[in-house]
Amino acid sequence: MNTTQAGADAGNEIIRMTNVSKWYGDFKVLDDVSLQVRAGEKVILCGPSGSGKSTTIRLINRLEEHQEGEIVVDGMAMSAGMGNIERIRAEVGMVFQHFNLFPHLSVLENCTLAPMMVRKVPRREAEARAMRYLERVKIPQHAAKYPGQLSGGQKQRVAIARSLCMEPRIMLFDEPTSALDPEMVKEVLDTMISLADDGMTMICVTHEMGFARQVGDRVIFMDKGRVVESAAPEDFFRAPATARAREFLGQILHG
Amino acid sequence: MDLATLKMYLFPLAEGASATIALFFPTAFLAVALGLVVCFCRMSSNGLVRGVAKGYIEIIRGTPLLVQLFFIYYGMPEIGIVLPGFVAGVIGLTINLSAYLAELFRGGIQSVDAGQYEAARALGLTRLQRLRAVILPQAGRMIFPALGNYALVLVKESSLVAVISVYELMRAGEMLAGATFKSLLVYSLVGAVYFLLCSVVSGAFRWGERRLAVPGYWDGAAGHDHLSKA
Numbered sequence: 001m002n003t004t005q006a007g008a009d010a011g012n013e014i015i016r017m018t019n020v021s022k023w024y025g026d027f028k029v030l031d032d033v034s035l036q037v038r039a040g041e042k043v044i045l046c047g048p049s050g051s052g053k054s055t056t057i058r059l060i061n062r063l064e065e066h067q068e069g070e071i072v073v074d075g076m077a078m079s080a081g082m083g084n085i086e087r088i089r090a091e092v093g094m095v096f097q098h099f100n101l102f103p104h105l106s107v108l109e110n111c112t113l114a115p116m117m118v119r120k121v122p123r124r125e126a127e128a129r130a131m132r133y134l135e136r137v138k139i140p141q142h143a144a145k146y147p148g149q150l151s152g153g154q155k156q157r158v159a160i161a162r163s164l165c166m167e168p169r170i171m172l173f174d175e176p177t178s179a180l181d182p183e184m185v186k187e188v189l190d191t192m193i194s195l196a197d198d199g200m201t202m203i204c205v206t207h208e209m210g211f212a213r214q215v216g217d218r219v220i221f222m223d224k225g226r227v228v229e230s231a232a233p234e235d236f237f238r239a240p241a242t243a244r245a246r247e248f249l250g251q252i253l254h255g
Numbered sequence: 256m257d258l259a260t261l262k263m264y265l266f267p268l269a270e271g272a273s274a275t276i277a278l279f280f281p282t283a284f285l286a287v288a289l290g291l292v293v294c295f296c297r298m299s300s301n302g303l304v305r306g307v308a309k310g311y312i313e314i315i316r317g318t319p320l321l322v323q324l325f326f327i328y329y330g331m332p333e334i335g336i337v338l339p340g341f342v343a344g345v346i347g348l349t350i351n352l353s354a355y356l357a358e359l360f361r362g363g364i365q366s367v368d369a370g371q372y373e374a375a376r377a378l379g380l381t382r383l384q385r386l387r388a389v390i391l392p393q394a395g396r397m398i399f400p401a402l403g404n405y406a407l408v409l410v411k412e413s414s415l416v417a418v419i420s421v422y423e424l425m426r427a428g429e430m431l432a433g434a435t436f437k438s439l440l441v442y443s444l445v446g447a448v449y450f451l452l453c454s455v456v457s458g459a460f461r462w463g464e465r466r467l468a469v470p471g472y473w474d475g476a477a478g479h480d481h482l483s484k485a
Contacts, residue, residue, distance in 0.1 A: 061376075061377055063373055063376060063377060086379040086380070086381055087379070089376065089377055089378065089379035090378075090379035092377075093377075094374075094377040096370060096373065096374065096377075098370050100368075100370035100371060100373060100374035101374070102371065102374070102375075102388075102389055102393075103393070103469065103471075103472040103473075104392045104393055104396065104469050104472060104473070113378070113380075113388055113389075114378035114379060114380060117380055117384050117388065118378065118379040118380060118384075145470070145471075146469050146470050146471050146472055147471070147472070148469070148470065148471020148472040149470055149471040159374075162378070163377075163378075166378060166379065
């Protein structure tokens with residue numbers, strides 16, 4: 001549940017996707033994707049838009065459903081009509097490109113809502129926990145404010161704290177810095193780096209290649225719904241194996 | 256104007272006004288409840304349920320309130336359902352208003368950003384929890400000013416139940432005008448009392464807007480603050 005436990009079972013497989021395919025109508029968004037993630041691992045997903053990288057992580061907490069193949073998260077298999085999907089979602093935190101904070105709730109209430117409703121944590125304990133994680137993302141002074149009063153970078157850090165308050169075993173990041181003004185990217189990446197240093201299992205869809213090099217254990221490059229490359233960051237950036245990946249790197253590095 | 260004359264005008268109007276208020280509260284409560292039910296039916300994944308709700312909304316909105324009131328009060332007795340005027344009035348007004356509210360509620364719920372549903376799902380909230388803690392508080396704020404409008408409409412349209420012989424403010428005015436032959440005075444007074452009642456309703460909604468205001472997000476008058484996407 002917490003980082004200590006995440007550290008204790010480091011190395012064990014926590015996510016396994018096997019031959020997963022998904023269609024939107026006739027369009028095949030994911031084509032035979034297989035992917036294993038060990039506890040504590042940091043995986044960077046990248047690829048051109050429409051490559052299926054966001055869809056892939058959205059399958060892991062079942063914001064989307066797949067049609068073929070097998071997905072096992074934290075020992076539970078995802079299937080049509082499965083009961084208690086909330087149990088998996090509670091263990092898998094997600095940070096969105098557009099933050100998706102609850103605008104009608106204060107920063108503190110954003111952080112206490114799910115622990116109180118889903119985990120049944122008493123209010124006082126939930127608030128203490130929220131303050132702990134708000135300090136963690138260096139924003140405790142804004143606990144009483146509302147999301148509409150914060151900058152983009154601050155919102156995203158609150159969103160990270162909100163997820164952490166559920167004490168998840170896995171954190172998913174879906175382009176967490178692409179909606180931010182450039183000067184706010186660093187504060188969010190720094191927060192993610194400190195989270196990585198604590199041993200959290202992370203899957204990040206991002207084009208922040210500096211971050212990928214520094215934090216990533218593995219880079220997975222996707223194109224047209226397929227996993228094209230999976231390599232250590234230094235290998236991937238130094239010598240991508242496929243022409244498609246070379247072209248992509250050329251575009252994002254010089255684009 | 257001596258005391259006796261004052262009593263002659265004021266008593267019936269006060270009595271009528273209290274009957275109008277007595278119509279307002281149960282009708283408003285029931286219309287919101289029924290409106291929510293119709294709204295959720297209208298948004299159901301079941302095609303039949305959706306179709307029935309849609310038909311209900313279209314028929315009710317597509318026919319005059321007056322016809323609906325006559326149907327209930329004069330029509331229903333022919334199939335053995337005889338209702339007192341007051342009950343028929345509450346039912347007619349409730350049904351009429353519920354159709355409009357159902358569409359208002361649907362618009363409010365659909366206006367909530369898809370990202371809000373996703374964030375609530377990703378945090379492990381169940382469908383009911385998402386609705387209660389995330390969707391309805393935002394949809395409610397979105398529609399709150401329009402809801403205030405419907406409350407005013409209800410106060411004024413309840414005057415129509417006078418025609419099914421419910422003794423309320425309008426009916427009290429009619430009887431008073433008939434008895435005194437001072438229509439100009441009586442209907443001026445009736446209008447003034449309606450205006451007073453509406454002012455109270457408007458004031459209540461302004462108070463509600465201040466209570467519900469959220470800095471940087473919603474202040475009632477302006478609706479959602481589009482500049483601050485949370």
